[in-house]
Amino acid sequence: MTEQTKAPVALRAARIVRRRTRASVIHDANAPAIAARDLAAAYGGRIALSAVSFDLSAGAHLAVVGPNGAGKSTLLKVIGGLLPWVGGTIRVHGHAPRDHLCIAYVPQRSDVDWRFPVTVADVVLMGLTGRLGPLRRAGQRDRRLVTDAIERVGLEDRAHRQIGELSGGEQQRMFIARAIAQEAEIVLMDEPLAGLDVPSEADVLALLDRLDRTTLLVALHDLGVAAAHFDRVLLLRERMIGFGTPADVFRPDALEAAYGGCVRMVRTADGALVVHDSACPREAL
Amino acid sequence: MSAFEWLVAPLRYPFMIRALVASALVGGLCSIVGTFVVLRSMAFLGDAIAHSVLPGIATGVLVAGRGDRRSLFWWALGTSILVALGIGWVSERGRIKEDTAIGIVFAGMFALGIALLSTVRGFAVDLVHVLFGDVLGVSVGDLALIAAFGGAVLLLVVLFYKELVLVSFDPTLGATLRLPVAVYRRLLLVLVAITVVVSLQVVGLALMLAMLVAPATTAFLLTRRVRSMMVVGALIGVASGLIGLYVSFYFAVASGAAIVLVAIAAFLLALLLTPRRGLLRRPASR
Numbered sequence: 001m002t003e004q005t006k007a008p009v010a011l012r013a014a015r016i017v018r019r020r021t022r023a024s025v026i027h028d029a030n031a032p033a034i035a036a037r038d039l040a041a042a043y044g045g046r047i048a049l050s051a052v053s054f055d056l057s058a059g060a061h062l063a064v065v066g067p068n069g070a071g072k073s074t075l076l077k078v079i080g081g082l083l084p085w086v087g088g089t090i091r092v093h094g095h096a097p098r099d100h101l102c103i104a105y106v107p108q109r110s111d112v113d114w115r116f117p118v119t120v121a122d123v124v125l126m127g128l129t130g131r132l133g134p135l136r137r138a139g140q141r142d143r144r145l146v147t148d149a150i151e152r153v154g155l156e157d158r159a160h161r162q163i164g165e166l167s168g169g170e171q172q173r174m175f176i177a178r179a180i181a182q183e184a185e186i187v188l189m190d191e192p193l194a195g196l197d198v199p200s201e202a203d204v205l206a207l208l209d210r211l212d213r214t215t216l217l218v219a220l221h222d223l224g225v226a227a228a229h230f231d232r233v234l235l236l237r238e239r240m241i242g243f244g245t246p247a248d249v250f251r252p253d254a255l256e257a258a259y260g261g262c263v264r265m266v267r268t269a270d271g272a273l274v275v276h277d278s279a280c281p282r283e284a285l
Numbered sequence: 286m287s288a289f290e291w292l293v294a295p296l297r298y299p300f301m302i303r304a305l306v307a308s309a310l311v312g313g314l315c316s317i318v319g320t321f322v323v324l325r326s327m328a329f330l331g332d333a334i335a336h337s338v339l340p341g342i343a344t345g346v347l348v349a350g351r352g353d354r355r356s357l358f359w360w361a362l363g364t365s366i367l368v369a370l371g372i373g374w375v376s377e378r379g380r381i382k383e384d385t386a387i388g389i390v391f392a393g394m395f396a397l398g399i400a401l402l403s404t405v406r407g408f409a410v411d412l413v414h415v416l417f418g419d420v421l422g423v424s425v426g427d428l429a430l431i432a433a434f435g436g437a438v439l440l441l442v443v444l445f446y447k448e449l450v451l452v453s454f455d456p457t458l459g460a461t462l463r464l465p466v467a468v469y470r471r472l473l474l475v476l477v478a479i480t481v482v483v484s485l486q487v488v489g490l491a492l493m494l495a496m497l498v499a500p501a502t503t504a505f506l507l508t509r510r511v512r513s514m515m516v517v518g519a520l521i522g523v524a525s526g527l528i529g530l531y532v533s534f535y536f537a538v539a540s541g542a543a544i545v546l547v548a549i550a551a552f553l554l555a556l557l558l559t560p561r562r563g564l565l566r567r568p569a570s571r
Contacts, residue, residue: 082460098463105461116324116454117509126451130462135444162509182462 027102028094033058033186033215034079040087041071041078048074050087051239056232058093058185061208061216063226063246066236066258072219073108075236076188079217080105092186101130104184106175108191114164120174121159124149127182149181153207169200176207179214186215193220205229223250295534300421305530307423307431308544311487312496312526314435316518317442318480319501320511321473325453328498329384330372333391334474335481335493337368339398342415346405358430361485365478368394373474377467418489418541420530427486434483438476449473450511487526488541499548500525506555521551 032055040050049071056062064072077083078090081097082105092100104127124146125138132138138146150159153173158166166174172192179187192208193201208216209229220226226233227246235242235249237258242249286294295301322331341364342357349356372390376383402408414422423431442449452459452469459466481493488496504518529544536543 080461081463082457101463103461105457107455107457113454117505117511117514118450118454119510122510123454126447126455126458127462129447129451129459130464132447134448137447178458 025093025095025099027185031091031094032056033060033093034217035091036088037090038088039075039078039085039090041074041083041085043071043074043083047086047238049078049236049238052088052234052236053240054234054243056215056217058215059213060232061211061230062218062232062234063230064217064219064234064236065221065223065226066241069238070236070258071238072236073190075234076105076190076217076219079103079186080188100186102183102185104179104182104187106172106179106187106189106192109168109171109195112163112171114171116163118163119160120150120155120163120166120177121146123163123174124178124181127178127180130182145181149177152180153177154203167200168196169203172196172200172204173207176204176211184214186217187211189216189218191219191221193222193225201225223255291535292531295531300423301530301534303423303425303428304420304540305527307420307428307487308526308530308540309523310428310431310435310526311484312500312522312524312544312548313519314438314480314522315484315488315493315496316500316504316522317515318438318476319497319499319522320504320515320518321449321453322477322497323501323505324511325473327477328494330387330474331477331481331497332494333372333387334365334369334478335490336391337394337398338365338481338485338490339415340364340394340401341398342411343398343401343405346411347401351405351411354424354427355430358482361482362434362479365482366475369474369478370471373471414489415485416489416491417539418485418487418492420487420540423486431483431486434479438479438483441472441476445469445472488544492541492545495545495548496522496525499545499552503548503552503555506552506559521548525551 034054034056036052036054038050039052041048043049048069052075064075066072074083078085079092079097080103081092081100090097092103097103125142127149128138128142128145132142147156147159150156153176155170155173155177158170158174163171163174175189175192176187192204196204205225208218218230227250231245232243233246233249234240235254235258241258242251242254295305319331322328338361341360341362344364345353345357345360348360351357368390372387375381375386375390381389399412402412405411448459448464448469449472451464452466452473456466456470459469477497480497481490484493484496500522501514501518503521504514504516508514508517525548526544529547530540532538532547533540533543
């Protein structure tokens with residue numbers, strides 16, 4: 001009888017679960033961090049996104065912009081391996097999204113149950129769950145990782161607060177700390193600035209700017225923020241309208257195609273300024 | 286009669302000692318598993334699993350006769366686990382809305398159970414025991430079953446604690462960490478199913494939901510971390526079981542109902558008095 005078969009049933013089951021969950025791939029050094037070719041994805045039984053093709057190198061910061069329902073969330077979920085795609089190909093460091101453990105996904109704040117009885121440190125520790133495996137509790141080293149991550153986002157005095165007691169900006173920074181603890185190389189964020197006041201927004205953006213070795217994909221509404229803080233933008237409206245640097249993408253024809261009549265161009269001395277028409281119906285924006 | 290005499294008087298009866306032990310065990314177990322029921326908002330699911338046990342018991346009565354309590358337990362356990370897995374499967378397919386699917390399974394299974402039982406002579410007595418519990422009839426063998434299966438449920442909760450909490454709080458994180466989220470979700474349903482069957486004799490099917498939800502919710506109001514919510518909930522559950530049984534003994538009230546009423550009273554007290562989450566506290570700002 002081997003050691004393996006003598007172990008208690010629960011332990012053996014846990015080993016099987018761990019083996020199955022530890023399947024991660026070696027990154028292909030020559031492949032871009034993310035490569036999409038004619039990608040199409042469905043959401044709720046209908047094609048939400050098609051004709052998306054782009055290469056993103058490791059460490060790049062990409063803003064995903066477009067009106068509501070443009071397919072921003074769908075794209076992030078496909079890249080995170082949370083949704084299957086229906087056409088084309090998507091490769092993350094040369095492999096299928098689902099094979100990666102290096103991807104962190106930060107949900108929209110409205111999708112989180114903020115009354116759940118967990119503290120900031122508890123949530124950040126959850127990022128280590130996969131690495132710990134079943135049946136193992138966090139040790140000294142893991143706690144150190146959690147503390148470091150919390151310090152990097154400047155929440156050390158909030159570490160033991162229940163998550164509902166945080167401000168919107170602090171909640172967003174907590175999820176960034178979790179991505180750091182998770183040692184994620186790719187971080188996907190769905191509308192992290194939604195509902196934040198101006199100082200909180202500045203805090204979150206400053207933090208994102210400092211993550212210069214992380215490949216970052218952020219769904220955004222604010223084109224000005226996209227242009228100021230991101231080195232690549234992807235403009236969507238159920239299909240890809242443009243991809244490139246902000247200066248390449250934010251051109252009148254492309255914005256017109258994405259937002260229809262809801263965008264106004266203002267000519268200034270050093271180029272064109274893009275202005276949202278706030279009088280536009282919400283569904284259109 | 287002094288307070289001490291008042292406390293020890295029921296202990297002269299062996300059936301009361303067995304009933305007290307059973308109530309305490311079940312009160313604690315229901316509250317710990319109930320923590321997940323409350324946090325995942327699956328109260329309706331828990332109620333459905335509880336009521337779906339009836340056809341299993343009815344089949345047991347028809348096959349083995351109502352005297353054979355041991356085989357009734359196994360029939361109930363098998364049915365509840367099957368129903369729990371079945372409901373989990375149906376709700377993940379997504380063709381029908383989850384609560385509708387649960388409602389259909391719930392009502393269908395309950396009707397099937399009553400139909401089967403009604404073919405047995407004198408079925409009213411069986412039905413009353415199944416619906417409202419029969420804690421004074423708990424035998425030493427029943428206690429052993431409660432302890433064994435309750436212990437197994439506790440062990441699984443302890444072993445997979447962080448995964449169960451993670452899947453309850455943020456299933457998307459579970460998916461990006463490539464954890465087997467569906468497996469843990471089913472595990473939770475099976476834990477609820479076992480708890481329901483283990484608790485059957487103490488509180489009965491009709492009031493099961495209250496024991497799953499009330500002490501855990503009271504603890505939710507009083508604590509701020511899952512672990513302390515479980516511990517406080519378990520203490521409230523044990524206390525409700527014991528106090529409820531004394532109330533039942535001295536005031537000749539049905540014991541299952543007395544236990545549930547004590548648990549609900551504790552909840553109301555917490556709702557009124559807690560500084561952080563009670564009625565006096567404003568809802569969390571977004």
